[in-house]
Amino acid sequence: MQAPPEEEVIRRLEELGRRVADQILRGEAPYLEVPVRTLANTIWDKKRKMLLLGSKTARREFFDVGESKRFMQTILMLKLILEARREGVHPTIRDLYYRGKHTLTDKSGKNLGENTWDDQRESNAVIQDIEVTTGLLREHMGLMHDAKGRIVGNMSIRSKGQVIELSRLGSGAYAIPSNVDSLEILDVKADYVLVVEKGAIFEQLNEDEFWRKNNCILITGKGQPDRSTRRMVRRLWEEFDLPVYVLTDGDSYGFYIYSVYKSGSITLSYESERLATPEARFLGVSVTDIEKYKIPKNFIIKATERDIKRAKELLNYPWFKESKRWMEELNLFIEKGQKVEIEALSGHGFRFLSNTYIPEKISKGEWIA
Amino acid sequence: MQAPPEEEVIRRLEELGRRVADQILRGEAPYLEVPVRTLANTIWDKKRKMLLLGSKTARREFFDVGESKRFMQTILMLKLILEARREGVHPTIRDLYYRGKHTLTDKSGKNLGENTWDDQRESNAVIQDIEVTTGLLREHMGLMHDAKGRIVGNMSIRSKGQVIELSRLGSGAYAIPSNVDSLEILDVKADYVLVVEKGAIFEQLNEDEFWRKNNCILITGKGQPDRSTRRMVRRLWEEFDLPVYVLTDGDSYGFYIYSVYKSGSITLSYESERLATPEARFLGVSVTDIEKYKIPKNFIIKATERDIKRAKELLNYPWFKESKRWMEELNLFIEKGQKVEIEALSGHGFRFLSNTYIPEKISKGEWIA
Structure with a gap:
């Protein structure tokens, strides 16, 4: 659109x-x-x-x-x-x-x-x-915000008459502008969209050209995503029918970030129609991953009261409520009080995340929706 | 380099x-x-x-x-x-x-x-x-960080064998990677570098193509700048001999951000040799601008105790101490306890910042060093 x-x-x-x-x-x-x-x-x-x-x-x-x-x-x-x-x-x-x-x-x-x-x-x-x-978004009215998103991958866009290849940006990436709807997405040659919560993980996967080897679009909103990153993810899902996977830390803050990409905020529901990606899939890190991937005890962080409180709030979100798997995950998080960061996977080797964890979870369909 | x-x-x-x-x-x-x-x-x-x-x-x-x-x-x-x-x-x-x-x-x-x-x-x-x-920076050792910087303007770089024109990115910008020294700067056709503190101001100046009309390089580190944004500014100054102007809010936090671009942090002095731009000039918003540009009383924010404390710390930084103008500015800030945001200039019209404030201050040499 x-x-x-x-x-x-x-x-x-x-x-x-x-x-x-x-x-x-x-x-x-x-x-x-x-x-x-x-x-x-x-x-x-x-x-x-x-x-x-x-x-x-x-x-x-x-x-x-x-x-x-x-x-x-x-x-x-x-x-x-x-x-x-x-x-x-x-x-x-x-x-x-x-x-x-x-x-x-x-x-x-x-x-x-x-x-x-x-x-x-x-x-x-x-x-x-x-x-x-x-019925206009503020971006349509020409209003700017502090856009945070970065994107890279086999796709090209047209903006202000210029064609930009997002696979030809070297070690850098395309800084997503405020008004994503002003961009024309010309061409997307990718199998899926990988949204990573953390900016540093994006840098790492980009420097190692994960997106080229795995034929995906790599995108980050750097923590809590801004409007234009959400809009970009939504457009890739809606217009190009790409599956969207979200990779965050394994804690209630990470689950919440996934929730923002998927459905937006409860108080700004009028934005969801343009910014949300209701079929976004949570790739991890999940609570059940702790056991499955044998995360050492040393790497597990005790959840704070705030983490638990936030997880309890998420239990009531309609998009989580309707998912049996999410109810299990969230209840397990509340019960165990254990959280784990993406980087903890590096305990299994520097290439474990990009060579094993992400591709295996996707190919085996081990995501949560 | x-x-x-x-x-x-x-x-x-x-x-x-x-x-x-x-x-x-x-x-x-x-x-x-x-x-x-x-x-x-x-x-x-x-x-x-x-x-x-x-x-x-x-x-x-x-x-x-x-x-x-x-x-x-x-x-x-x-x-x-x-x-x-x-x-x-x-x-x-x-x-x-x-x-x-x-x-x-x-x-x-x-x-x-x-x-x-x-x-x-x-x-x-x-x-x-x-x-x-x-004697190696962590970036030279291939370590990644959450890079925040954005850059746009009449310049081209080579990275991983690809040539990227930073004037052909439409409404977007080039997302600066972690390791700026891996980029080869091929060509810079600009009269100066304008560093803006705030991401939203960068978006605005970029959307309006300020850098094209004023023949400058536009860059932001989004608040407190990260290492790679600082390194990029330093390289443009060092290798291309461009004057560097820093635009921040008129408060001690903004003055501190200028100070980080200029000289780095006192506790990480070993980085300065690679990351600092000692000749960076402070364009504004200065304390004396409040009177000069007739900022309405309505727009002035009272400085907090923390602001004043920070300003007093800045008084002791050697690079401020040696500047008579900075001593005046900081003492005036402490005395008046008034701060003002860049956006307050919009009170004079949406184009005041880009058509009047920035170009006038530069052409009249009204910066502080």
Whole structure:
């Protein structure tokens, strides 16, 4: 899927503003109709294995004392984003916060002692409102974030008219930009996508050209993945029908990272439809691997209370709840309180991860979904 | 400067081991002669504006109860690194920690209840010892880290036989690998290097092709820079004689990040000779910018106690101490307790940073060194 063209983005943003302008011109009390982003309006779609936003919307009325500030903030943000789009610039959400922050004055210029917003959480919230109302992702609106992802493999993309071969980057990789939908994926010659949690493991597998030897696409979001890494993984799965394997540490933090790639966050369900990869498979390190791969006692780390608490939370996530294997894994983790890092596999030799663990698990289908 | 060839790396590592083997064969008590990495053996080289390791070395004796463990750890690590080099693999320092961690046994196989090392700090310390003893950086020894840097601009590099044009990467960028010395920089057509602290600002300037319009190399280490980003900046300055400008937030954390690019850390002075860029210039945001660019009061953040404490520490860094301008800036920061983010400049319009602030400061020479 490509991003909507610039004119379409501007058209949708203008339409939102025009609706309010029309209300005013007709002499009506202006309001916005915004989809509700609460947990109560979040639906677990069993078939698509995704959290989706329900159909509930709320009216944000200008003439309602409790809502007028949020109404005005939304209009202010809409103006700023449109301004950026018309100028063809690419601000960050922090830029928008500053660009819009000012102290309100009355008609005579008297300071009213109130700011448009005091905290970036306020300006971010109205960006999200505009996203769900227009059906545009913030990336489509040209907003930038601190993109972390790296990708390499037998594939080529086109961006700004340039063709980039992701198999010809030497020891380096392609730094994934904020707006992945601005990239055209031309060609993918790979059997699967391997997502690695840790940046250093990515470096290692890339330097040893694991992706070339195993004909896969190698990608990392460096820990908790950002939006554009998730979007890239999603596109490779959706458009090229590639199986996606996720490799993390064997602890609840690693399981959670897998969960973010697979289904996203419960509180930002409206993003899942674009960013989640519901069929992503967990390759490891799993709790059962500790015994299976004879991880020495020396290498096992005691789980903290926080780890256990997090694992208990994961038990309630719908995408884990429906998986018998995940219930077993998580309960075993809680029961044993043992965690293990990917690097612990190096105890079996430097090449164990790339020559044995990853290819064997994939060929034998020993992943968890 | 290129990395030493693989054979040279292996030769130097073997030589270190051979010295010890020869001692044993001659019937002598084995020892290692290791440069001392303490602050007391750190010298501020006024002329080169760098912290350098002094000439003091220490003998690490096998037959000294207080040193025998560290001696054995060093030999064990040397063996592991050589094993990796001979196999042609690229482990991380965490891999080496696990690969070498085991419980000691006596000749009969009885568990002695002591591990080779218990903590990665122990295995890292002997890696540093091997670095200073052999004069090789860990990257030269093929060790990988979680590389964070991104770079883009009118330059081309060769890596693994492939030529990569860093001006033809579309909306993306080149993800800098762990071992920058393995890259051959073929060609640089740029007037200066712009280092930006924040990843999101890099994304923005890249999407708007600031580097093309201003003929510069754009690079980010995403906050506190990693070794390979610092090495890349250093090489562009050293080999291509390019002025280097650093753009950070206007607070002691930002000043510190500039300081790391410029001179490195006081406790890892032996790295400075390869990673530091002593002539790096601080472009902003400076404390005096607050007044000069009329940053609205609304946008100014109160410095925390930690900010002030950090600024006071910076006052004592030799590379700041010798700069009258830096003394003024730091004292003003401590006195006013005001900090300001780069994004605050967006208050003057989305294009203010790229069209006014950066080019004006550079053309008028309004940087601090």
